[in-house]
Amino acid sequence: xxxxxxxxxxxxxxxxxxxxxxxxxxxxxxxxxxxxxxxxxxxxxxxxxxxxxxxxxxxxxxxxxxxxxxxxxxxxxxxxxxxxxxxxxxxxxxxxxxxxxxxxxxxxxxxxxxxxxxxxxxxxxxxxxxxxxxxxxxxxxxxxxxxxxxxxxxxxxxxxxxxxxxxxxxxxxxxxxxxxxxxxxxxxxxxxxxxxxxxxxxxxxxxxxxxxxxxxxxxxxxxxxxxxxxxxxxxxxxxxxxxxxxxxxxxxxxxxxxxxxxxxxxxxxxxxx
Numbered sequence: 001x002x003x004x005x006x007x008x009x010x011x012x013x014x015x016x017x018x019x020x021x022x023x024x025x026x027x028x029x030x031x032x033x034x035x036x037x038x039x040x041x042x043x044x045x046x047x048x049x050x051x052x053x054x055x056x057x058x059x060x061x062x063x064x065x066x067x068x069x070x071x072x073x074x075x076x077x078x079x080x081x082x083x084x085x086x087x088x089x090x091x092x093x094x095x096x097x098x099x100x101x102x103x104x105x106x107x108x109x110x111x112x113x114x115x116x117x118x119x120x121x122x123x124x125x126x127x128x129x130x131x132x133x134x135x136x137x138x139x140x141x142x143x144x145x146x147x148x149x150x151x152x153x154x155x156x157x158x159x160x161x162x163x164x165x166x167x168x169x170x171x172x173x174x175x176x177x178x179x180x181x182x183x184x185x186x187x188x189x190x191x192x193x194x195x196x197x198x199x200x201x202x203x204x205x206x207x208x209x210x211x212x213x214x215x216x217x218x219x220x221x222x223x224x225x226x227x228x229x230x231x232x233x234x235x236x237x238x239x240x241x242x243x244x245x246x247x248x249x250x251x252x253x254x255x256x257x258x259x260x261x262x263x264x265x266x267x268x269x270x271x272x273x
Contacts, residue, residue, distance in 0.1 A: 004113055004170075005091035006038040006047040009192075010060065010099035011073065011081055018056050020100050020223070022063065025232055026241030030102050030223070031063040033241070038097050038168075039068065040106040043113035049099070050085050079180050079189040086173055093117075094176070096169045096193060102232060103221040105166045105246045108151070108211075115208055116149035116170045145204070147175035148196035152207035158197055159210045163267050165222035166214070166246050169193050175203060213250040218264035221249070227266055231259060 010021060010031055021031040028036075031049075039047050049064050051057040053074035064070055071088060073081040086094070095113065097104050149170040151159035159167050171193055179188075179195040182202065188195045197205040223232050239248055253260050 002045040002089070002091040004043060004045050004093050004095060005086075005089055006041065006044040006095045006097065006109075007082065007085065008035050008038055008047065008049045008097050008099050009078070009082075011050050011052045011057070011078060015056060017100070018060060021060055023229070025102060025223075025229075026236040028241065029063045031060060031099050032065060033102060034097060034099055034104060035065055035068055037104050037106055038095070038109065039065075041095070041109035041113075042106075043110045044095055045091075046089070048085065048089055050081060052081075077186070077189045078192050079176070079183070082176065082192055083180060086176075091173055093170060093172050096171070100223060101165050101167075102223050103166045103235075103244060103246070103249065104168055105244075108166060108246065109168045112149055112151070112168060112170050112208065116146050116206060146206040147172055147203040148193060149206040149208070150197065151210040153210055154212070154215050156207075158207070159215070162210075162215075163220040163222050163270065164210070164214060165220070167210070171196050179203070211246060211250070214246055214253075216260075217267060218260035219250075219253060220263040220267050225266060225270075227262065231263060234259065 008031075021029065023030055025033065035047065035049060038044060048069045048071050051061065051070060051072050053072040057072065061070055069089070071085040073084050076084065082094075082096075093113075093116070095109055097109075151167045153159045153162050153164075160169060175196055176192075179199075179202075183189055183195050196203045197207075220228065220231070223229060235249060235252060236244070238252055253263075
């Protein structure tokens with residue numbers, strides 16, 4: 001049994017979402033790049049890709065690096081697919097990453113796992129290098145055992161719901177099994193982790209503060225609209241595909257106010273829509 005398994009969730013349903021995973025940025029498909037970013041996380045002991053079992057899903061399998069296992073689940077909601085995958089690939093905890101989060105950051109994954117497991121992580125996210133202690137929001141000196149961990153935006157909402165698009169989630173496998181037994185809302189089963197961070201009576205979530213340099217209304221790193229692709233290509237061309245750490249992206253955006261303005265406008269449009 002692995003201690004921490006990374007699961008890249010590519011079991012998306014719509015043809016448009018699958019086409020997005022096939023698109024190329026920096027000379028590599030979005031799916032292939034995201035898988036590699038997760039394998040770069042030092043605190044993840046293994047990585048699998050979770051897909052459906054349709055013809056459309058089989059058409060993206062060649063994008064997965066050959067050394068990364070693929071689990072194709074023929075039926076069920078996303079929560080059931082996760083649990084079936086974990087029967088074949090047992091683990092104590094999971095790092096979940098959406099397959100279209102092109103800018104997911106391995107250092108933020110490592111910081112997350114360290115905090116969730118209540119262990120020191122000196123290199124996580126660059127915090128120690130800048131002399132700032134990476135500390136969970138509201139954490140006591142003797143940290144409890146958490147069911148779920150991720151990042152929080154400055155307004156306190158889960159950062160995975162924001163448009164920044166660089167974050168992963170961590171959860172205990174037993175906690176997901178417990179949630180699956182009690183959840184009745186179909187939407188909760190579709191969103192997999194929502195009960196773990198929203199149901200505070202049953203589960204204990206941990207939220208780390210998102211880096212303030214990139215936790216802004218004028219930052220958008222999700223790759224959804226066509227304009228997002230233009231912005232992503234601008235970032236990749238400026239920094240290079242192997243130098244996409246969140247700190248470098250933040251510095252780049254600081255020097256490109258027009259790009260931040262367009263991102264802010266797109267964020268406002270998406271929120272209004």
